[in-house]
Amino acid sequence: MRLHPFGLVEPESLSEALDAVTRLDGEARLVAGGTALVPMIRLGLVKPDRLVSLQRVPVLAEIRKDGPALELGAMATHADIERSRAVRDGWPLLREAVRRVATPAIRTSGTIGGNLAYAEAASDPAPALMCHDAEVRVAGPHGGRTVPISRFFRGFYEAALEPGEIVTAVRVPPPPVGARGGYIKFTSRSAEDKPLVGVAALITLDSSGRCTDIRIALGGAAPTPIRAAAAERTVRGEALTDAVARAAAEAAARDAEPLSDLMGSAEYRREMIRVWVRRLLTALRDGTR
């Protein structure tokens, strides 16, 4: 079965790409790896007249250190990020999350910029990036801007991108010194599925076991990826006892606004948030993951 026909534009620089998306003849869509867009075209959910491919814009695929931060070009694939030396050495939570995206062949093609622009609630990398307070770099017809990832997801499959704007990079600050991180992906059907619920956390404990810094973010828990702010408040400044972990998990479940879909009901999702936030926090405390 063929895709609904479209014309393909293959710009070789960012400015050419910006020109190509803002030209007004018919509907244009940006395509990076195509792992999300091609199935949508196949299923008839979108019928673009024109695709603007970012594959030949060279700077977009770079992964590099920039001072203390990691700069991921938007076209860096999950497989590239997984294999990056810099990521392996300094951003283990991010590495753990991208390794859980779908299957090896999807990770070869799927990109970090595409994943974020798709703005799906059940993204694997998004919660890890939220824990790192990452920033999304965006280029548009009127210049560039930087959007904190906490404000990048505007709604269900809706990113804070204006027409004609392109995600160019993601800037990822390092984890706090001494922080422990982990990502738990709970799937209800098969291991390579999207997460029913994904929980990422970065936690820093002082020598007495008191929590000095905590970031918890959730996928599949609301119409967009979210930070679990109430859960963080429950843990921050406290010794991470079983009771505190349980209270944090309760707070995360209470704050969540899960949706029902084929993977599970909203009620089941809320229950799984309760379970997996608690398990991740105690596992990070005990050093068992």
Added chain:
Amino acid sequence: MNLAFTLNGRPCATQAPDHWTVLDLLRDGLSLMGTKYGCGEGVCGTCTVLADGRPIRACLVLAAHVRGRALVTVEGLESDERLDPLQTAFAERGAAQCGFCTPGIMLAAKALLLENPAPTEHEVREALSGNLCRCTGYTKIVEAVLAAAPGTR
């Protein structure tokens, strides 16, 4: 559009409509029928081929996006009329039943062995996590991949 890439070790220059995927190009443009059309959405894995040694879904990747890359399909696994060790292991161990998933599974396994010549059983299962087989239950497939691994043979 014009396309030039390497296909199973040989240069290939051809043309394709803008909206073709790699799978359209292989099957309809180049008459290589070893790569199968399964779900068309990247889920089942039977259209898996290699691009620069890594597995891709031929049904999801636009043909334009393999320009300049080295593609390997199931037709390119054998060399000089000798089967790849994976093909031999699959045949000897009966690791195929209906065979529809087999080309994709062999290419996914090939990608693993190129990067990791001595995988554990868990690593094999992880590498094949995107390839559905509805006949076998996977046991013989996993055994065949382990048997073909150059680091453990």
